[in-house]
Amino acid sequence: MLTYIDEIRAASARLLQEGAVEMVVGFRQGSQPMMNEPCLIRRPEDVDTLVWDSHCGINLTNYLTNRKEKIAVIAKGCDARNIVTHIIENKIEREQLYILGVPCQGMVDKRQIAMRVAGEITEVGESDTEIRVQTTRGEIQTFAKAEVLQQNCTLCTHRNPVLYDALIAEAVSEQTVDRYTDVAAIEAMTIGERQQYFQDLFAPCIRCYACRNACPLCYCPTCFVDEAQPQWVGKGQDAVDVMTFHFLRAYHCAGRCTDCGACERACPVGINMRVLTKKLEKDCVNNFGWEAGLSPDVRPALDTFNLDDPDKLIK
Amino acid sequence: MLLSNLLEYMGIERNRLHMSWVSSAEATKFIDVVTEVTEAVRALGPNKYFIKDQAKVA
Amino acid sequence: MSDWEPKIVAFLCNWCSYGAADLAGVSRLQYPPNIRVIRIPCTGRMSPKFALSALRNGADGVWVSG
Numbered sequence: 001m002l003t004y005i006d007e008i009r010a011a012s013a014r015l016l017q018e019g020a021v022e023m024v025v026g027f028r029q030g031s032q033p034m035m036n037e038p039c040l041i042r043r044p045e046d047v048d049t050l051v052w053d054s055h056c057g058i059n060l061t062n063y064l065t066n067r068k069e070k071i072a073v074i075a076k077g078c079d080a081r082n083i084v085t086h087i088i089e090n091k092i093e094r095e096q097l098y099i100l101g102v103p104c105q106g107m108v109d110k111r112q113i114a115m116r117v118a119g120e121i122t123e124v125g126e127s128d129t130e131i132r133v134q135t136t137r138g139e140i141q142t143f144a145k146a147e148v149l150q151q152n153c154t155l156c157t158h159r160n161p162v163l164y165d166a167l168i169a170e171a172v173s174e175q176t177v178d179r180y181t182d183v184a185a186i187e188a189m190t191i192g193e194r195q196q197y198f199q200d201l202f203a204p205c206i207r208c209y210a211c212r213n214a215c216p217l218c219y220c221p222t223c224f225v226d227e228a229q230p231q232w233v234g235k236g237q238d239a240v241d242v243m244t245f246h247f248l249r250a251y252h253c254a255g256r257c258t259d260c261g262a263c264e265r266a267c268p269v270g271i272n273m274r275v276l277t278k279k280l281e282k283d284c285v286n287n288f289g290w291e292a293g294l295s296p297d298v299r300p301a302l303d304t305f306n307l308d309d310p311d312k313l314i315k
Numbered sequence: 316m317l318l319s320n321l322l323e324y325m326g327i328e329r330n331r332l333h334m335s336w337v338s339s340a341e342a343t344k345f346i347d348v349v350t351e352v353t354e355a356v357r358a359l360g361p362n363k364y365f366i367k368d369q370a371k372v373a
Numbered sequence: 374m375s376d377w378e379p380k381i382v383a384f385l386c387n388w389c390s391y392g393a394a395d396l397a398g399v400s401r402l403q404y405p406p407n408i409r410v411i412r413i414p415c416t417g418r419m420s421p422k423f424a425l426s427a428l429r430n431g432a433d434g435v436w437v438s439g
Contacts, residue, residue: 318421318424327428330434331428331433331434331435332424332434332435332436332437333434333435333436333437333438334436334437334438334439335390335436335437335438335439336389336438336439337389337390337393337438337439338389338392338393339388339389339390339391339392339393339395339396340392340393340396341393342393342394342396342397342400342402343397343402344393345390345393345394345396345397345404346397346402346403346404348436348438349383349404349405349408350404350405352381352383352408352434352436353379353381353405353407353408355434356379356381356407356433356434357378357379357407359379359433359434360377360433361377361379361433362428362431362432362433362434365425365428365429366428366429366430366431367429367430
C-alpha cells in the first residue's frame, strides 16, 4: 500500500502531460499529522505533492460535483461507489473522468489513536501493518493498523473500486462481515430505550454541519436546514431540532449512502450518525435488494417502481 | 416505507405515520381509514417525544 | 386525560382522498373529527419534511393518503 504513491504520481503526471485531463484530484500532506487534505493538481511538475497513506479517508467525490473539465480522480472503493452515484445523478459525466482506482485496506481513525496516546501527536509513520506515532512528550508508540481502522472500514465489503479506468495496484481480497450488528442492536431495544439512545447520541451535536459538508451526497444548492421560508428545522441546539436535522439528512441519503464514513470522520465531537444511514442501507438491501453505487447502468431502487416492492404499509 | 422504518428506529411509534390509497369515489373507504387511523393514534396516546417546545407568546 | 382527543394531520391528494373526503361530506357520512386536512396537489408533493414538521409542531399522528 505504501508503494501505491509512486504509481499514483506516475499516472497523474502522465495524464497531465498528455493533456488527457486538466486536473488531478488527490491528497497532499495536511498541516497536522494524520490529516491529509484534498488537493487539485493542475501541472505535471506538482504531482510530487500527492501522497497516499492510511490517512486519506476524505471522500474525493465531493470535489467533482458539477465540474465541467476533464478530471482524473484517485478513488478508493467507497469513493468509486460515490462517483457512480454522482454519474447516476448527473452531477458529472463519465466521459469527464479518468478514475485511478486504489484498492483500499481501510483508513485509520485518528480519534482512536489520539485517545490512546498521551500528549499531542507530532509525527506519524507507518508500515504495511503498523502505525507509529510520536508525541510531544517524545514517546513513540506503535499500533496495529487493524485495531485503529475507522469503523466503517472494518465493515467494508467493497474495498476495491467498482468503476475505474486504471487500477493502481492489484485488487485486495474483500471481507465478508456482518455489516449491521450495531443496527440490529438498536432495533432490538424498546421504543423508550431507542428514544433515550438517540437523545444521548445527538446531545453533543453543535450543529456545525461538518457531516453535511463532508458528505459527497449533500450537494443541494440550498440545504433544507438553511431554508427560512418555511423553516423546516430550528437553528439552535434544541434536542428536537438536532434530531430533525440528523433524521432528515440521513433520510436524504437513503439508497445513496455508501457508508464511506466521511460524516463521522468530519464530526468534531465524534457522533456516530452512521447508525441512521446504515439503518436505511440495511432496509434498502432487505426490501429492494439494492446497494448504492455498484453500477452506473442500473437505476436506483428508490426511483424505479417494481411490482414486487413491499407495500404492506399502504392501506 | 424507509421513512416509517427510520421513524420507528429513532423512537417514534410506527402507528403515528399512516399511508393509504383512497380513490375519490371511495367515500366509505375514506371513512373506514379515518376511523382506523384515529383509533390507532388514540391507542398510542399523545405525542410527547418529538414536539419542539415553542416559545410561549403572551 | 380522559378528554384527550388525538390530533391527526392528514395530507390528502387533491384528486383522490380529498375528493373522497368531499364525497363523504356531500353524502352526509359521519367520521371522526380528529383529522386536520391539508390538501396537496398530488401525493407526489409529499415530503418527509412535512411529516416531521407536523409531528414537531404537536401533531399526534400523520396520515398521508393518495
